[in-house]
Every structure is written in C-alpha cells, then in structure tokens.
Amino acid sequence: MSPDPQPVTDPLTLAALDTERHVARAGWDQPLRLFALVPTAELVAQEPQLAAGLETHDTAEGALSAVEQDDLPEADGVEDLLARIAWPEQVAGCALALERIVVPPAAERDLPDDPTRALEAVAAHADRQDVRLVVAVTRDGTARCLLRQRAFDSDDRVALGEDIAPGLVHALRATFD
Numbered sequence: 624m625s626p627d628p629q630p631v632t633d634p635l636t637l638a639a640l641d642t643e644r645h646v647a648r649a650g651w652d653q654p655l656r657l658f659a660l661v662p663t664a665e666l667v668a669q670e671p672q673l674a675a676g677l678e679t680h681d682t683a684e685g686a687l688s689a690v691e692q693d694d695l696p697e698a699d700g701v702e703d704l705l706a707r708i709a710w711p712e713q714v715a716g717c718a719l720a721l722e723r724i725v726v727p728p729a730a731e732r733d734l735p736d737d738p739t740r741a742l743e744a745v746a747a748h749a750d751r752q753d754v755r756l757v758v759a760v761t762r763d764g765t766a767r768c769l770l771r772q773r774a775f776d777s778d779d780r781v782a783l784g785e786d787i788a789p790g791l792v793h794a795l796r797a798t799f800d
Contacts, residue, residue, distance in 0.1 A: 635660075636783065637680050638687035639718060639759040639767040644778060645689070646720040651753065651773055653722060655701060657708070658689040660716035660759065666690075687761075689718055705794040716761035717795055725752050758791040762799050766792045 631637055638660050646656060663686040667674050680686065698704035701721060710717060726748045734741040745751060753773035760766045768787035771780070786792070 632683075634683070634685040634687045635716065635759055635761055635765055636767050637683075638689055638716070639757055639769055640781070640783075642689040642718045642720065642759065643755070643757040643769045643771065643781060646755065646757065647771065647776075647778070651722065651755070651776075653720075655695075655704070656720040657692045657695060657704075658718040658720075659692060659710060659714045660687040660689055660718060660761070661713060662686070662715055663688045665713065687715060701791070702794060705798055708798040710798060714762075716759060716765075717798060718757060718759035719791060719795060720755060720757045722753065722755050725754055726750055756788050756791065758788050758795055760792060760795040760799075764796055766796070768792065 631640065642658055646653065663677070663681050666688050667677070681688065695704060696707055698707065701719075705719075708717075724745050726745055727750050730745075730748050730750060734744055755771045755773075757769040758766065759768075766785050768784050768791075770782040770784075770787050
C-alpha cells in the first residue's frame with residue numbers, strides 16, 4: 624500500500640473496488656463469486672430505473688458495472704470453472720472474487736504431498752493468513768487485482784496491483800478468447 628493515497632479514476636479499478644466492497648459486505652467464508660463487467664451507460668439505457676442509484680463515478684465516461692453471475696456450472700476448481708466460461712460481446716470485462724489461505728514460503732516447503740493433508744496443514748498453521756482476492760480484467764487485457772486480509776479487514780487496507788494473482792489474471796483473460 625502506498626503511504627500517499629492517490630485518487631482512483633480509471634473505470635476498471637473503480638469497478639474492481641466497488642465489486643470488492645460489495646463482496647466484503649457479505650463477510651468472510653464465501654464461495655467463489657463471478658461478475659460480468661458491463662458498460663454502465665448501456666446498462667442504464669436498458670434499465671433506466673438503475674440511474675437513481677448511481678454514484679458520481681458511475682456516470683463517468685467508460686464506467687463499468689458488475690453483474691453477478693448466479694448458478695455457476697459445477698467444476699473441479701477455479702481453473703476448470705473459468706475454462707468453461709465465455710462472454711457475449713456486450714460484456715466488457717469480468718471479475719472474480721475468491722478467498723484463499725496463505726502461509727509463509729517456509730511453511731509451503733514442509734507441506735505433505737497428499738493434497739487433503741496439505742490443505743489440513745495449511746488451515747491449521749499458526750502463521751496462516753486468510754485473504755480475499757478480487758481480480759478484474761477487460762477484453763483488451765487490462766487487469767486489476769485487489770487483496771484484502773481478514774486480519775486487516777477494512778476498505779482502506781485493500782492492496783491494489785496488476786500482478787498480485789498472475790495465474791487468475793491469465794485464466795480470466797482466457798475467458799475472452
């Protein structure tokens with residue numbers, strides 16, 4: 624995090640931040656959530672009643688709105704799910720929110736080979752950290768990643784970057800191929 628906060632003005636970052644705050648309001652221990660990012664102007668043109676609830680930044684040129692995707696298909700993990708996703712042309716981008724447990728690199732080296740036992744070891748580790756990632760990408764490949772730690776669960780303590788979760792960025796970009 625930068626010690627000197629900078630104003631955020633680009634549509635993708637604003638949409639990612641709005642999506643992360645929306646997900647955060649529901650608390651922790653949530654399943655994966657997937658969102659289509661659509662041009663807000665087009666959404667309001669189709670649903671004029673939505674205009675009353677818009678924030679100032681939602682009316683800026685190029686603004687994006689997140690539309691949650693319900694009833695996701697059954698999948699063996701996030702990679703399998705994203706490999707099954709394709710977006711219609713109206714969708715300008717997408718965002719994925721998911722929670723993970725992270726441990727220090729030294730702890731990762733000592734994990735058992737068995738995946739079930741490894742997960743149990745990570746979950747029980749004294750230095751584990753619960754995090755929520757929100758990764759957003761657009762059709763042109765632009766990406767934003769946000770990371771919130773459960774230990775520092777506050778809107779002003781969310782890390783922002785482009786390469787926090789490169790594998791997820793790549794997988795989300797592939798949904799537009």
